Amino acid sequence: MDSETQTKASVIDGKAFAADLRAEVAEGVAAFVARTGRKPGLAVVLVGEDPASQVYVRNKHKSTVEAGMNSFEHRLPADTAQEDLLALVAQLNDDPAVDGILVQLPLPAGLDENAVIQAIDPDKDVDGFTTASAGRLLTGLPGFVACTPLGCLMLLKDRLGDLSGKSAVVIGRSNIVGKPMAQLLLRESCTVTIAHSRTADLPSVVRGADIVVAAVGRPEMVKGDWLKPGATVIDVGINRVPAENGKTKLVGDVDFASASAVAGAITPVPGGVGPMTIACLLYNTLDAARRREGVD
Numbered sequence: 001m002d003s004e005t006q007t008k009a010s011v012i013d014g015k016a017f018a019a020d021l022r023a024e025v026a027e028g029v030a031a032f033v034a035r036t037g038r039k040p041g042l043a044v045v046l047v048g049e050d051p052a053s054q055v056y057v058r059n060k061h062k063s064t065v066e067a068g069m070n071s072f073e074h075r076l077p078a079d080t081a082q083e084d085l086l087a088l089v090a091q092l093n094d095d096p097a098v099d100g101i102l103v104q105l106p107l108p109a110g111l112d113e114n115a116v117i118q119a120i121d122p123d124k125d126v127d128g129f130t131t132a133s134a135g136r137l138l139t140g141l142p143g144f145v146a147c148t149p150l151g152c153l154m155l156l157k158d159r160l161g162d163l164s165g166k167s168a169v170v171i172g173r174s175n176i177v178g179k180p181m182a183q184l185l186l187r188e189s190c191t192v193t194i195a196h197s198r199t200a201d202l203p204s205v206v207r208g209a210d211i212v213v214a215a216v217g218r219p220e221m222v223k224g225d226w227l228k229p230g231a232t233v234i235d236v237g238i239n240r241v242p243a244e245n246g247k248t249k250l251v252g253d254v255d256f257a258s259a260s261a262v263a264g265a266i267t268p269v270p271g272g273v274g275p276m277t278i279a280c281l282l283y284n285t286l287d288a289a290r291r292r293e294g295v296d
């Protein structure tokens, strides 16, 4: 393609979509309160002082309250014993005011992350991280889907409508993004390939895809000439790299400049997938509350 005939991809505005979704959730919350006389509740557990986690937890608290829900924050010191953390999770599982539980990761060294996550009641697992939630997704049972892949799917369906028959490549095989993303796309009747760091000739695998979801954690790895013209590109990467001015900047796993000259639509970083994660957490929490109360 020469520069005269190149079409610029449309940029998928995840920030605006997430704001609309949060407003929709807030409406749903108001209807839930009118019907049941109580607010949905999200409990967030933060162990230790990790600065990034503190920012995430603060943002989650603010968004939860703005949506009209109760936010229960539990901050524990970094030297918390495993049994005390498990006791807190058990208490939250039993608390009727708590519909959703999120244990912020990573946990400080010495705590068994997996054991803590698996202790969460699957019916309150709004992060979708338990093996029960993963199994429910795999087998098509109702359950909670991890927030980031759920947000990616919403953006894709908003952009493309019916995904049936499309070929999709997910780059990355993590439990919290790549694997659930592939399952969601399969559920939408896409033909799904999961690519990863050992995939041979990744560019030619990506070139066959109508939908590309990049979740590898490698800055600007996916180039424009890897893409099928018109492909829809969802960039899950958040990588901090040195900028020209001596500071740092955020970039995705996709080289936006070259990719946006070939793709049909693409999410930017920041402002693409990122804002969808908290919005989907609120969505899952309202869903959890509705299921627990048996209301639509």
Ligand code: GUN
Binding pocket: 056, 102, 103, 104, 105, 106, 127, 147, 277
């Ligand atoms: N740490 C970074 N992102 C997340 C998330 O989505 N959920 C949890 N529990 N921890 C995280």
